Amino acid sequence: MAVGKKKASKVKITLKMAKSSLRLTADGKRRLDLSKRGIDTFPKCILKLADVEELDLSRNRLRKIPESIERFVNLRWLDLHSNQIEQLPDAIGKLQNLRHLNLCDNRLARVPPEIGDLRDLRSLNLGMNLMESVPSAVAGLTELQELGLFDNKLTQLPAGVTDLPNLSKVNTKRNPVTRRDGTDPARLAERLYLLNENGMCATCLKKCQEEREKLYPRGSADRPIRRPYFSGLSTPNSVAWETQVVWRMKTPGQSKQR
Incomplete structure (x- = not known):
C-alpha cells in the first residue's frame, strides 16, 4: 500500500449509540445530540427516535x-450548522412545530420556498452559505425574531423581510445587498445583528468604534443608547449558544432526582 493520506473511515451511528445520546432539557424536552461525530450520511436509525x-x-x-x-x-x-449540506428537502416545510433552525456554515445555494411554511419559526440562521437569493416566502414568517444572512452572495432581500412584525435581529454582513429603496441594511442599527465587544479583537473593536463615531458623533440626538451586556446569552452559531446548551441539559436520571 502506497504511503499517503489514509482514506477516512465512514462513521456509522447505530440505534444503540443514538439512544445513549438522548438527553432531557431543563424544560423536560427530549434532545438527540449527534454533533461532532464525523457523520457524512444521515443516520436512518434515528428515524426510530x-x-x-x-x-x-x-x-x-x-x-x-x-x-x-x-x-x-x-x-x-x-x-x-457546520456541515457540507448542498441540498435541503422540500419536506423541511412540514416541521410545523419548528422554532429554531440553524443552517449556518454549509454549501447551500438555495433553500426551498417551503421554508415559508414554518409559521412558528423564531430564529433562522442561513449565514455562511452560497446563496444569491432568499425565497420570498421568508417574508411570511411573521413569528421570526432573528435572521442570519451574513457571508452569502445576496444582492437583494425579498420585499417585506425587514418589516416582519417580530423581527429584532438581522445580520446581512458581507453581502453585496441593498434594500429595494436603495439603502444599505447594515445602516439600520436597530435591525442589525452585532457581535458583542467582548468577542472582538482589539483592532476590530477600535475600527468599529471609529465607524460608530462617524455615523453617530457624540452629542448627536440620533446616537443609539448603549444597552447592557448580559453574559451567557446565545447568538446564532456562537460559543455562547454552545455554553447555553451545557447548562440547560440534564440527564433523565438527574431530572427524576429533582
Missing part, C-alpha cells in the same frame, strides 16, 4: 438531508 423535540447534527460532514426529515413532527429545534 423521531419523536424527539430537539435534534443536533451540527459539526459533521453531511451533504444532504433526506425527505424523511418530515417524520420529526415534534421538532422545535434543529441544528445543522
Whole structure:
C-alpha cells in the first residue's frame, strides 16, 4: 500500500449509540445530540427516535438531508450548522412545530420556498452559505425574531423581510445587498445583528468604534443608547449558544432526582 493520506473511515451511528445520546432539557424536552461525530450520511436509525423535540447534527460532514426529515413532527429545534449540506428537502416545510433552525456554515445555494411554511419559526440562521437569493416566502414568517444572512452572495432581500412584525435581529454582513429603496441594511442599527465587544479583537473593536463615531458623533440626538451586556446569552452559531446548551441539559436520571 502506497504511503499517503489514509482514506477516512465512514462513521456509522447505530440505534444503540443514538439512544445513549438522548438527553432531557431543563424544560423536560427530549434532545438527540449527534454533533461532532464525523457523520457524512444521515443516520436512518434515528428515524426510530423521531419523536424527539430537539435534534443536533451540527459539526459533521453531511451533504444532504433526506425527505424523511418530515417524520420529526415534534421538532422545535434543529441544528445543522457546520456541515457540507448542498441540498435541503422540500419536506423541511412540514416541521410545523419548528422554532429554531440553524443552517449556518454549509454549501447551500438555495433553500426551498417551503421554508415559508414554518409559521412558528423564531430564529433562522442561513449565514455562511452560497446563496444569491432568499425565497420570498421568508417574508411570511411573521413569528421570526432573528435572521442570519451574513457571508452569502445576496444582492437583494425579498420585499417585506425587514418589516416582519417580530423581527429584532438581522445580520446581512458581507453581502453585496441593498434594500429595494436603495439603502444599505447594515445602516439600520436597530435591525442589525452585532457581535458583542467582548468577542472582538482589539483592532476590530477600535475600527468599529471609529465607524460608530462617524455615523453617530457624540452629542448627536440620533446616537443609539448603549444597552447592557448580559453574559451567557446565545447568538446564532456562537460559543455562547454552545455554553447555553451545557447548562440547560440534564440527564433523565438527574431530572427524576429533582
